[in-house]
Every structure is written in structure tokens, then in C-alpha cells.
Amino acid sequence: MPPRAKPGEGIALVLDVSPHVRAGVDETFFSLSKKCLINILQRKMFAEKCRDEVAIILLGSDETDNSLATPDQYQNIKVLQEPRLVSWDIINEVERITGGKKSGDWLDALVVAMDLLHDPDEVRFSGKKIVLFTDFSSEFSDDQTSAIVAGLCNQGISLNIIGPEILDDSADDSGDVDGPGPSNGLQPFKNGVRTVPKNWNGKPKTAVQLAGEAVATRVVAEADGGMYSFEDAIPQLIFFEKRSSGSANWNTLLEIGPSFQIAITGRIKIKHSTVPTWKTAYASDESAAIIKETSFHRNDDAQTPVDEDEVIPGYKYGTTLVPYIDEDSQMKYFSNTQRCLSILGFTRRSNVPHQFWAGEQVLVITGREGDEAAAVALSSFIHALEVLDYVGITRRIYNKNSDPVLGALFPDITKDYECLIWIPLPFQEDVRSYSFPSLRKTTEKLTESEKQAMDNLITAMDLTVVNEDDGDGSREELLEPSGVLNPQLQHYCNALTHRAIHEYDPIPAPVDHVINILKPPEEIIDGRDECAKELVTLFPTKKIVKKSKRDSGDLFASTEEESNKKLKSDDGDDTLTSSDLTRALVTKITTASPTEDFYALLKGEAPNFTLICSQMRDIILQLVDSWSQGSTSSEVLLSRVIDCLTAFRKESSLIDPSLYNDLMPPLKSAVISGSIQQLWDRVKEGNLGLVTTEESLKSSVSKAAASAFLELEAEPQQEVSEPKQEEDDVEDLLDDL
Structure with missing residues (x-):
């Protein structure tokens, strides 16, 4: 029997739908809360191998639907979904939520959420979390606050509240940060004026809201949670993240010559990012069998079906279709070699420049775990390459019958570790050599001021900037690949979500936050614009107006005349002539x-x-x-x-x-x-x-x-010979x- 999959988190999302959060014309607290909730569901939907179970609870609904409800308690609280895997159905249902006409107690909603996440055997969830969306406008009873805090701590549930902007009330002008805060919810005197906190709609917060925020702050502090405003939460929730998974170990032997081998392990360090595949996927029933059905159709308006017996494999070579029959498959090359990494030879590092690095992944090669002899031998090999400034040219077979791949082994030694970096190399037929004229003659004609202007532009476009937060003058890299999200994945998930929710609407253009990923940093733009002013002055340009019409005499010019004109023209005029149309x-x-x-x-x-x-x-x-x-x-x-x-x-x-x-x-x-x-x-x-x-x-x-x-x-x-x-x-x- 296969091992049971590791359980996911249990998450209860509590959404306030009472009239207070919907009072507004433009963007309301309710609309922002629903946007955050949908973004959370979408992230769970697209996360790879995500097994988190999500429950959704509505606070302030017209009807009461929860297992704890009594005539005088837990009213106007509806469990929209009990904990289960996220599906498109629940996302569509959340989209259709319009709000209620009554108010509910947000502390009661927390108790309902705790009841849904109750897991006495501690086997269903790997962790528990409650996310509350409310502005604390509704009346509440705080007589059970201590019991709620104890229940959160005993069950290991963290509480996160999204929405309210709570200001720091703990300090006044005297600098006393340890004294008690005001009991009436008002801010202390500042410069002789008592200030009143503002609500999300610009109005002053009510006493009920301020009291609710005070209780929530206490609960969050004791339950190991956090409070976040929409400005903090939305930018983190609108992006989809591709879960990083550890690379499987590639165990083989590093062959150096016919009789020397080192047991090694290879792990993928860098890999080309791709969007996830949906060829094999399930919704909520993991035991359901996935059956693939393939049909063939002609490329015509009727999409005429074709029997499988009448179809043979083929490949496109340019615009030509090349059939691939059984005789061809029998002639296919098979390496028939077990997985290996063999050294073909050695060369200086300078002979393998960056432009020759190819492939879609980079491996880190280390000694086999638990093999001390292999670790010692590989360490000696790494240090020898480093001292001689050499790299090893290798032949890699990933697995039996895999095609061989050419690659280079680079030594990498730091104070924390030492290893080999394997990077694929192209074969000779994959390399394209292009010759370009030297720029030296052009640069020699530039004046010192022109050269300095170009140097300033290069400096301004440098992506490494001084980190002002650290006093040691260290530099940080802008647009570091490990910190930049994949815009292709972001737009892919947004488009798929839109199609699932709005089946017949056209796919929208990339949203602004995806476009912003592709924009250069502001520091680079500002530096570029400053340098551009000087460059425009030093290198003035003029617009070349090309001829768009020709007189009647030119239309019938002979080939000899046209060729003479083209030879005498050095301005690169590409005007179309009558002979060009027939040549x-x-x-x-x-x-x-x-x-x-x-x-x-x-x-x-x-x-x-x-x-x-x-x-x-x-x-x-x-x-x-x-x-x-x-x-x-x-x-x-x-x-x-x-x-x-x-x-x-x-x-x-x-x-x-x-x-x-x-x-x-x-x-x-x-x-x-x-x-x-x-x-x-x-x-x-x-x-x-x-x-x-x-x-x-x-x-x-x-x-x-x-x-x-x-x-x-x-x-x-x-002697004059006969003409040939x-x-x-x-x-x-x-x-x-």
C-alpha cells in the first residue's frame, strides 16, 4: 500500500457581509474583502500538489447555518463550505455573494471557525489558520474572550485579521511607551489636539470599532497571529507562486578514464520555468481514474473525424510534412547505455565562454552521501581543476536509452561548500558563427566628452546599486532572478481563472500588476533619462525623408540606369521600383x-x-x-x-x-x-x-x-591558343x- 500523502493546512476564512461593510458608492470594505478571499482561493487552486482544506464562513448573513447555533447565540453566521479542497464551484459561489441585511458577532464567528478546524487526532491538518475579514462595526460580546484565546492556543490555531488599519496607540508625546492606552478608544493628546482614527470610508471610527480593535489586538497577540491592512495584503495575494520542490537525486558514477570512477549525486540547481500541465489532474476525488481519450480530426471547417487506423505519425520540416513509419522507428538510434557522466577531456576555462552555455538546466555535482572515499576523491578533483583553471568536458546519459548530452564541469569552491557545476554545451552543428565589424574605428573618432557620456549611460543602467540600509557599502542586485515572479505564469493563471468563472467572455489582456513585473526599476529609468539629455545634445539626429513617389520617367528606367543609381546611393534608400516587383x-x-x-x-x-x-x-x-x-x-x-x-x-x-x-x-x-x-x-x-x-x-x-x-x-x-x-x-x- 503506498504511503499516505502528507496532509495540508486547515484554513477557515471568515467574511463579514453585514450592511456596515457595504455602505459606500465606490470600492467598499466588502468588495476589497471578497477580492482578497477570491485571491486566496485562486492561489490554493493553482498551487502545485496543494492539499490545503478551506472552510468559508459568512458573518452577518440573513440566515443562520452552523452546528453551534442556538436561539440566542451564534446567529446570522452561515457556513458556506466546510473544510475541503478548493474547486471552481466554490470560487464561483464566492463571486455571487451579495451580502446580508443583519449583523453578527465576530467573536462567535471565530468560535464557529474553531469548531470546523477541530481535529482531536491531529491527523487531518498539518496546521490550522483562521483569516478574518471585518471592520469591527458590529456589536460583539467579549465575555468569552479569554476562553477563545485559550481555545486558539490549545488547538494551535493562528489568527490573521485583514482589513482594519489600526494605529499605534501606545505612545504619547511624553515618550511613555509602557503606560496604559486610553479606555475610550480616542487617541492621546498630540500637540494639544485629540485625534480620532479614520475608518476605511474616511469617516471617524465608532466606539464599537475601537473597542473591537482593542480586543482583536489582544487576541492576535496571544494567538500568534497578525493584523494586516488591504494595502499590505492585496499585493501579496494577487500573485500566484509556483511551489519550489526539491530536485530528485541523480546518482551515477563520474568516469575519469577507463579505470577511475567516483560515486556522485547530481541535483538540479536551475531549471527553465514552465507553466504547469493539466494533462493529468483531479478535483477532489483522488481515487478517480484518469482516462485519456484521443481523437483525430481533419483541419477543415467541419473538423471531420478520422479513424485512428488511417493515421500515421509525422513531423513538420518547414512547411513539409514528413511521415514517420514503422521502418523509420526501427532505424532510430538508441544509445543502449546506462546512466553515466564520463570525462571526454579537459580544456582551459577561457575556451568555454558564456555564449556556449546551452540547455535548460544546471546541475550541482557532489559526492555520494555516506561515501567518504568519494567525497575525498571528488574534493581533490575539484581543487585540481581550480588550481589549473581547467574545466572538464563530459558526456552525460541521463538514463538508459537517453540521448547523450555534451556538458562542462566547472569547479565551485566557497568557504561553506565545494562542488562541481555541470552546464550543457552545444554540439558543433548547433553553433552559428557570425562575423561583425569591429567598433574600434568608430570609438576612436569619439571625443572625450562623447565617451564620458556613453560611460555615464552604462553606469546608470547598472542593475547593481548600493544598499543604503547597510552601512558597509554593500551592493544589491535589482531584478534578481530568484526574487522576480514569472509573468507568463501570472497571466496564465489569471486567464484560466477568468475562463473558468466567465465561460463565454474573451480572455482579458494582462492586468497591471503583471505588466509591472516587466517594467524596469524606477532608479534605472531616472538615470537613463538624465543621460539621454546629454546624449541628444552630443549625438544629434535628423529625420531622413524617403521618397514615396516616382515620376513617370523613373518608372520606365532601364536596368542599367537603376543599377548605376543604386551604386551611387550611399544613404541606404530602400524605395521600391518597378523592377523590384518583377525581379x-x-x-x-x-x-x-x-x-x-x-x-x-x-x-x-x-x-x-x-x-x-x-x-x-x-x-x-x-x-x-x-x-x-x-x-x-x-x-x-x-x-x-x-x-x-x-x-x-x-x-x-x-x-x-x-x-x-x-x-x-x-x-x-x-x-x-x-x-x-x-x-x-x-x-x-x-x-x-x-x-x-x-x-x-x-x-x-x-x-x-x-x-x-x-x-x-x-x-x-x-603562343596564342584557340579561344575556348x-x-x-x-x-x-x-x-x-
Whole structure:
């Protein structure tokens, strides 16, 4: 027989519904109390593995319904629900509560709540709690106060009261904090004026309220409870919390080489947060069987059902559906390896930068509990990694037939503990390498005042601030992940609650307190705004007005004219032209429009710059070869080659100058062998030679070497061979011309 689940708390919620708490036009004490009560029920509903049983008692109801009622006692007190698990039905019922027309004794309501939580065998509840919502406006009898306090203490029930704002009456101007308070409920004299406490509706509190607050303060103090205002309670109750549960131990062996093993235990330290699943859930009957029913339907308006025999598994690859048949499942890879954590090798910590950390969880690796030899061996291993500044690259198999996961073991040593931190790493095919130009040339042009302004902005956006409460100048972190609630979970629970209560209403937008989770702290916003004023002055901007219309002459401009305009335009004008509407998707660079194809490929999604430059290199050499054989107009080819060199040199200077510099030697050989002096003169005039170190820090060519390279040396005459047949690309160039 499985062990009995640990019992939850027993909670009795007492809601005052008498006319006094509903007297108002706008937000009343009753509406705020009901809001808090519903928030408590919702938190219990969404708490994971919550077994708390909740009872609801109405104080001041028109009818009397409780087991202790007599003709002259415990009147106008109704038990709306006895202690049981929270359900949507009781939440809907609380939503429909409108209030009563009579008043009840709040001390009697406490006795009824104590009776509902009575557990003589101490096996039903792990703890007991009463939450009272009242403003003490109703008449009460305090002759049984001592007995009530004794009953709360004997049963171990804590009392919390939400609603009234009770001011501190214990001090007066003389500083005597030990003397007795006023018996008439009025505040002591302050600066010669007697002050009267205000009620929730702005009116002065009555003598009954002040007397009730005095009795409640005594009861709460002796019953280990607390009194909270709505301002304190509501912000704590409107958020849903995901219960943190301890990680299960992952016991395995750390294999270092073929013959050395250490018994270890892994525990999840950090894990990706997800919303709870509702695939398997029950309401109040834990013994009810959960039966899953699966049906298949076509994606049409009628949702036509399909028999299960006519359905096979499949996966989507982009927009293509790929079927997955039995033969494929038999070919699936299975590791067939028991759980393990084996060391593949070691490398310096600097070789595993932060951007390589992957996966959705982080493990803490410690020695197996109770194995002293394993603890000593693991400690030596941890200290060796720390001294050498190394990390271990590992292969992890979570369980038998699980896929292997690559990871790194980092040593973590503090004065309190020492352990290994395991972080998943990506495989080679999962890594995407992108090359970006250096910002050094841009920052070198900035003045000292501009650099200082940027430094001030970085400092203002720092999330670590000095803790003014501590005098030691320690710093605390704003938006610390462990202290920030998950806004996805908050909105998910709010949306699900709204749909359960208001079945046919549309899902509302995220509420304000969820939006506020995503807002940056006020200190950061204020610091940013102060720096922004200086940045606007130092870095003025102007609005670029793009052309929205074109005249009739431009609509019919030729391809050659459009390409010349685009080459001469450096302001990044993206105006749509008529040729843009009819141009086919560019997949490679052609001789017809090489420059346009080059830029189109660079603007594509995840461009491969090396491959694009390789295509551009081949096209340039092919155009020069066509020119040397005289198969095409020299003026057209000259302009096209110069345009290609200009675009190629400009882009490669920013990313990888070696790609352009590698083109120049074969281009020079082609110019010499074809006697194309005119092209080389244009290369000199346009400064299209090798990219030097003065132009790009990534280049290795000096200015003197670049100048010497531009000098042509005549090659010895060779026998003229028969011209080779031109490729289809030249024909396609002639067709476009």
C-alpha cells in the first residue's frame, strides 16, 4: 500500500457581509474583502500538489447555518463550505455573494471557525489558520474572550485579521511607551489636539470599532497571529507562486578514464520555468481514474473525424510534412547505455565562454552521501581543476536509452561548500558563427566628452546599486532572478481563472500588476533619462525623408540606369521600383547583374559571407576573361567589373579583407595576360588595390606592399591558343544586354 500523502493546512476564512461593510458608492470594505478571499482561493487552486482544506464562513448573513447555533447565540453566521479542497464551484459561489441585511458577532464567528478546524487526532491538518475579514462595526460580546484565546492556543490555531488599519496607540508625546492606552478608544493628546482614527470610508471610527480593535489586538497577540491592512495584503495575494520542490537525486558514477570512477549525486540547481500541465489532474476525488481519450480530426471547417487506423505519425520540416513509419522507428538510434557522466577531456576555462552555455538546466555535482572515499576523491578533483583553471568536458546519459548530452564541469569552491557545476554545451552543428565589424574605428573618432557620456549611460543602467540600509557599502542586485515572479505564469493563471468563472467572455489582456513585473526599476529609468539629455545634445539626429513617389520617367528606367543609381546611393534608400516587383529571387551571383545579386544575397537571412564572396570572385574573373577574348563590349564590361570590385572591396574591408586581397593576384595575372591596361588604370584611379592595415585592422598588407603591387610587369609572349567556348553565363549576359 503506498504511503499516505502528507496532509495540508486547515484554513477557515471568515467574511463579514453585514450592511456596515457595504455602505459606500465606490470600492467598499466588502468588495476589497471578497477580492482578497477570491485571491486566496485562486492561489490554493493553482498551487502545485496543494492539499490545503478551506472552510468559508459568512458573518452577518440573513440566515443562520452552523452546528453551534442556538436561539440566542451564534446567529446570522452561515457556513458556506466546510473544510475541503478548493474547486471552481466554490470560487464561483464566492463571486455571487451579495451580502446580508443583519449583523453578527465576530467573536462567535471565530468560535464557529474553531469548531470546523477541530481535529482531536491531529491527523487531518498539518496546521490550522483562521483569516478574518471585518471592520469591527458590529456589536460583539467579549465575555468569552479569554476562553477563545485559550481555545486558539490549545488547538494551535493562528489568527490573521485583514482589513482594519489600526494605529499605534501606545505612545504619547511624553515618550511613555509602557503606560496604559486610553479606555475610550480616542487617541492621546498630540500637540494639544485629540485625534480620532479614520475608518476605511474616511469617516471617524465608532466606539464599537475601537473597542473591537482593542480586543482583536489582544487576541492576535496571544494567538500568534497578525493584523494586516488591504494595502499590505492585496499585493501579496494577487500573485500566484509556483511551489519550489526539491530536485530528485541523480546518482551515477563520474568516469575519469577507463579505470577511475567516483560515486556522485547530481541535483538540479536551475531549471527553465514552465507553466504547469493539466494533462493529468483531479478535483477532489483522488481515487478517480484518469482516462485519456484521443481523437483525430481533419483541419477543415467541419473538423471531420478520422479513424485512428488511417493515421500515421509525422513531423513538420518547414512547411513539409514528413511521415514517420514503422521502418523509420526501427532505424532510430538508441544509445543502449546506462546512466553515466564520463570525462571526454579537459580544456582551459577561457575556451568555454558564456555564449556556449546551452540547455535548460544546471546541475550541482557532489559526492555520494555516506561515501567518504568519494567525497575525498571528488574534493581533490575539484581543487585540481581550480588550481589549473581547467574545466572538464563530459558526456552525460541521463538514463538508459537517453540521448547523450555534451556538458562542462566547472569547479565551485566557497568557504561553506565545494562542488562541481555541470552546464550543457552545444554540439558543433548547433553553433552559428557570425562575423561583425569591429567598433574600434568608430570609438576612436569619439571625443572625450562623447565617451564620458556613453560611460555615464552604462553606469546608470547598472542593475547593481548600493544598499543604503547597510552601512558597509554593500551592493544589491535589482531584478534578481530568484526574487522576480514569472509573468507568463501570472497571466496564465489569471486567464484560466477568468475562463473558468466567465465561460463565454474573451480572455482579458494582462492586468497591471503583471505588466509591472516587466517594467524596469524606477532608479534605472531616472538615470537613463538624465543621460539621454546629454546624449541628444552630443549625438544629434535628423529625420531622413524617403521618397514615396516616382515620376513617370523613373518608372520606365532601364536596368542599367537603376543599377548605376543604386551604386551611387550611399544613404541606404530602400524605395521600391518597378523592377523590384518583377525581379526573381536571387540564389546566386550572375554576370547579368552581379552587383545587385551580391547585395541581395548579403541582405538575405543568415548570409554566408565567405560563400558569397567566392561567387563574386569567380564572376569578376569570368568577366575579365570575356573582355580579354573580345566577346563583349569592352565599355560595358569595364563598368561592370569596376562596379563589382568597388562593392566587393567595400564589404570585405569591414568583415574579412583577405577575401578581397586573395582576388587581386589572379586578377593582376589576367590583366597582364590579356593586355587589359585600361582596366588596371581604373583600378589605380579608384583606389581598388589591396586593402591595407590603415583601412582595416584585420588586414595584414602594409601600404608600401599595396603600392608595389599596383605596378605591372609585362609577361613574356606566349603562343596564342584557340579561344575556348564561352559558358552559358556569358550568353545570359548578352541576352540581358
